[in-house]
Amino acid sequence: xxxxxxxxxxxxxxxxxxxxxxxRTMWDGVRNYQARNNMRAMKVGDLVLYYHSRxxxxxxxxxxxxxxxxxxxxxxxxATNKYFDAKSSEDDPRWWLVDIEYVGTFETQVGLPDVKGExxxxxxxxxxxxxxxxxxxxxxxxxxxxxxxxxxLQES
DNA sequence: GCCAACGTTGGC
DNA sequence: GCCAACGTTGGC
Numbered sequence: 733x734x735x736x737x738x739x740x741x742x743x744x745x746x747x748x749x750x751x752x753x754x755x756r757t758m759w760d761g762v763r764n765y766q767a768r769n770n771m772r773a774m775k776v777g778d779l780v781l782y783y784h785s786r787x788x789x790x791x792x793x794x795x796x797x798x799x800x801x802x803x804x805x806x807x808x809x810x811a812t813n814k815y816f817d818a819k820s821s822e823d824d825p826r827w828w829l830v831d832i833e834y835v836g837t838f839e840t841q842v843g844l845p846d847v848k849g850e851x852x853x854x855x856x857x858x859x860x861x862x863x864x865x866x867x868x869x870x871x872x873x874x875x876x877x878x879x880x881x882x883x884x885l886q887e888s
Numbered sequence: 889g890c891c892a893a894c895g896t897t898g899g900c
Numbered sequence: 901g902c903c904a905a906c907g908t909t910g911g912c
Contacts, residue, residue: 742910764895764909785910844911863894863909 735778736874737770738858739796739832740865743784748794748837751782756799756833759866760807761815763827767866771830772802779885780832781869781877783858784841791841792877795885800831838881852876 739759741747751757762768780796804825807815820826847853853876857867869877878885 740910766895788912790911861894862911865909 735773735775736781736869736871737774737778737798738781738783738792738856738867738869740783740785743787743793747784748782748796748834751794751796751832751834752837754834756831758805758831759829760805762805762829762866763815763817764865766864768826768828770866770868772828773868774798774802774830776801779835779874781874789843789845791843792838792847792881793841794837795835795878795883796832797835798830799833802828802830805829835885836883838883840881840883842877842880846880847877850876850880 746757759771762771776798778798780798781792782794782796784791784793804822805815805827807813808817808820808825808827809822810816811818815827817826844858847856848859853859853873856869856873857864861867
């Protein structure tokens, strides 16, 4: 059984369209311990709601899947990278990431107001801790968001 | 673009 | 270990 997550990206930084074009990507640059811990808990095959923040309205826009379990974020060791962290070391990395692949884009985005208006989604982390960029999602919540989007996953 | 809410840092 | 100061996120 997969677990379910939600990952945020600013639409003008790395959108679901960018992920569709690339096929898969390294989720680098996360510098929050709670978000990192969530990525370290991910397994290959886990499913991800892809969320665009800082657009109007912010919305869940599609689905991705974890394709590689957590490993050290290489950008933390690169002094020329904006995510460089001088306090991290290769022996004891601070920051970890996963690789995700594109699954699909919703024809109907599920906006934050829609999520907030849905009783069954009242306990989503998205509603209660808006700052966390990688968060766990219950299966029932995941299924409900997909239903609201009118999106069907390919059976595997 | 503003600013509230939150997380992190560092002085004590 | 507390907490003020600071930086960042993200909704609006």
